[in-house]
Every structure is written in structure tokens, then in C-alpha cells.
Amino acid sequence: MLRVRPIRAGDAGLLQQISREAGPGFTSLPDNPELLNTKLRQSIDAFERTHEPAPVTYLFVLEDTETGEVMGTSGVTAAVGLDAPWYHYHIGTIVHASHELGIYNEFRTLYLCNDYTGSSELCSLFLRPDSRGSGGGGLLSRARFLFMAQHPERFADRVIAEMRGFTDHDDSNPFWEGLGQHFFSMHYRKADFLTGSGNKVVIAELMPRHPIYIHLLPEAAQAVIGEVHPNTRPACQLLKSQGFRYENYVDIFDAGPTLAARPEEIHAIARSRCVEVVIDSTPPPASARPFLISNTQCEHFRCTQARVQPNLKRVHLLPEVAACLDVSAGDQVRLVSLPAAAGS
Ligand SMILES: CC(C)(COP(=O)(O)OP(=O)(O)OC[C@H]1O[C@@H](n2cnc3c(N)ncnc32)[C@H](O)[C@@H]1OP(=O)(O)O)[C@@H](O)C(=O)NCCC(=O)NCCSC(=O)CCC(=O)O
Ligand SMILES: NC(=[NH2+])NCCC[C@H](N)C(=O)O
Secondary structure (H helix, E strand, C coil), rough: CCCEEEECCHHHHHHHHHHHHHHCCCCCCCCCCCHHHHHHHHHHHHHHHHHCCCCCCEEEEEEEECCCCEEEEEEEECCCCCCCCCEEEEEEEEEECCCCCCCEEEEEEEEECCCCCCCCEEEEEEEEEHHHHCCHHHHCCCCCCHHHHHHHHHCCEEEEEEECEEECCCCCCCHHHCCCCHCCCHHHHHHHHHHHHHHHHHHHHHCCCCCCCCHHHCHHHHHHCCCCHHHHHHHHHHHHHHCCCCEECCCCCCCEEEEEHHHHHCHHHCEEEEEEEECCCCCCCCCEEEEEEEECCCCCCCCEEECCCCCEEEEEHHHHHHHHCCCCCEEEEEEEEEEEEHHC
């Protein structure tokens, strides 16, 4: 069975492999073994010791319980912008009009801002390419919501996700070429790496702070504002189907869109509930529907998908599903129903 669990020291190799495979724009996992090991250690520490919305990242992995193979990651930072400013461009409107001359013009502008300060941020969603298209990506993405529903005191009252922006075949980004490049004379790949290595603030301080009129940017730069990387469309779709929306905030380097939602608007958080486990070897009835199910632990968090038919108080789990979740009869599990296509 596939399950999501917190990352452990033994998963260092997977993190490194993913950071190499993901390429530029996957800012949160830069290709640098030392930085990745620090992220891994901080995540282990966060599960064990942090109890409030602090600038710590919880990292999860997708594991095949039969083979022990790990094939993907996802993460959530409990609160961003509390130790260093967290920047976005907000797309606004400025009107220039002269009644006298009969001229009226609306211009779209980019405003540098810190509006998402203090939010929780979903990040680091990646499934190894040969495992895609079979439901693992959905499990990795949504498992975080059951964790957040179970441990709400650790997270903020707004959740965001910065979607990776568009890149050309040569790994360049037209928005960066049209704007950031003028202030740094550095390839997007390098600026992106510096950002992921914790230098985002240094870079941001060198970015223009005054509103930028979008129509003065090169057309290629304008065209990718709010556009996601083609490989990131499934990640975007997974969040939109959970209630996330684009509020006209984009990344200051590659103009990728940021999605946002309140926890109570996120379907898997708002609709999930806890029930008691009954272990039962009888196969579930044909009418059983796919559910996302997790245990209620923190550092021993486990989450999987299975067809079940819970009532208000209890759910019958096959022994292998209970083993996958590390739960026994009488324990509580948290569950929420999935779209029919997601849990096969
Ligand atoms: C994102 C994942 C993990 C998703 O895994 P899979 O590709 O297996 O997903 P899937 O199950 O096939 O599809 C998930 C949902 O997307 C839909 N879908 C598939 N292809 C699509 C496309 N081209 N355009 C729009 N929607 C698409 C499917 O119908 C399904 O929707 P339904 O469920 O509605 O049927 C993977 O694609 C990946 O590793 N991508 C490359 C890395 C990346 O760019 N990661 C995001 C970085 S941005 C980030 O990390 C922040 C966001 C975050 O952390 O969540
Ligand atoms: N616009 C961006 N490149 N933002 C960073 C997006 C990448 C993604 N959120 C990550 O976890 O790495």
C-alpha cells in the first residue's frame, strides 16, 4: 500500500535525488546536500518539538509499504515571513484619466508587498516521474490537510502555496529576463538557487520597490505573469479542487501564481472527522467509497487511501489498512471522502 509519513534521517538520498530531478523553480529543495540535510533535521525536530505556528517546515514522504521504497515528498511550513520578510507582487490597477481630454486608461501594476506574512505555506510537492498519474501525487498533497486538521494549533489561519512559474526549454524565465535580470545580471537558475538557499531577502532588497506598470514590460514577460510551469499543473489542480484560489499575488522572481485559502475553506480539513477503528477482515462492500484516512499521531503520523464505509462513530478497516496506518482496534482515525477517481 502507499502511505504518507514524516520524513526520517534515512530519506536523505530521496531528497537529494528529487532536488536534482526537479530542476530550477523548485525553490524549496535546492540541489545542495548540506542545505537538504539541514531541512531534513529541522523537519524531524519540528514534528517532535514545535507546537505553534513557527518558521519550521514539516516534510512528508510517500512510501510503498511492501517494498519500503520512497518516491515523493510534500511539505508545509507552519508560518512564513516571521524571521525574514516574505515578498510577493500584488497585481493591482491604477487608473489615469482626464475628463477634460476625454482620456481614460486602466493600467495593471505590480506592487511589492508582504501581505501573506504569517501564513502557513504548502511546499515541496514532488513525485518521481515514473510514479506519476496513479494517485500518489494526490495522496502526498492531501495528506498534509489531515495532519493540519489534527494539529491546528501548529498552523496559521491562512494557507498559501507558491506555484512554480513558467520556464522555457533552456530553464530561463521570461519574467525574470524582463524584470529581475536588469537588477542582478544573473541567470534565473542562479537567482533561484540563491533564493532556495535562504538568500531571498538579499535579492528582494535589490528588487524595484515602486509599482511597476505591467504594460511597460516585454511582452514575453507579461505573458507569463500568473502562469504555472507545465509540470506543476496537476499540483495546482489538486489545490484548486480543495478550495484554493488565486488572489492576484505572484512570485517576485518568476511571476508564478500564489494560491490561498483559509483552513476552514479547505475541503479535506473542513469535512474530515474522527471515528473509532474496528479491525475486520471482511472485504468492504461494493458500495464502499474511497476515503483519505490518517492516524491521529504527530511524529508517527501515517496517511493512506482506502475504500471504506464509515458510520458516524466507527470505521471497519482491513488488517493491512490498519497496519499501514499503525492503528489498533479502538484507536481513532481521521477520515474524509475522496473524489471517486482519486482513491482506486
Ligand atoms: C504535482 C505532482 C506530485 C502530482 O502528481 P501526479 O502527476 O501523479 O498527479 P495526478 O494524480 O496525475 O493528477 C493530479 C490532478 O491533476 C490533474 N491534472 C493532471 N494533469 C493536468 C494538467 N496538465 N492540467 C491540469 N490538471 C491536470 C489530474 O486530473 C488530477 O486531478 P483530479 O484529482 O481533480 O482528478 C507531480 O505532477 C509532480 O511531481 N510534478 C512536478 C513537480 C512540481 O512541479 N511540483 C509542484 C511544485 S509547487 C509546490 O510544491 C507548491 C504546491 C504544493 O506543495 O502543493
Ligand atoms: N514561484 C516560485 N518559483 N516559487 C517557488 C515555487 C516552488 C514550490 N512552491 C516549492 O516548494 O519549491
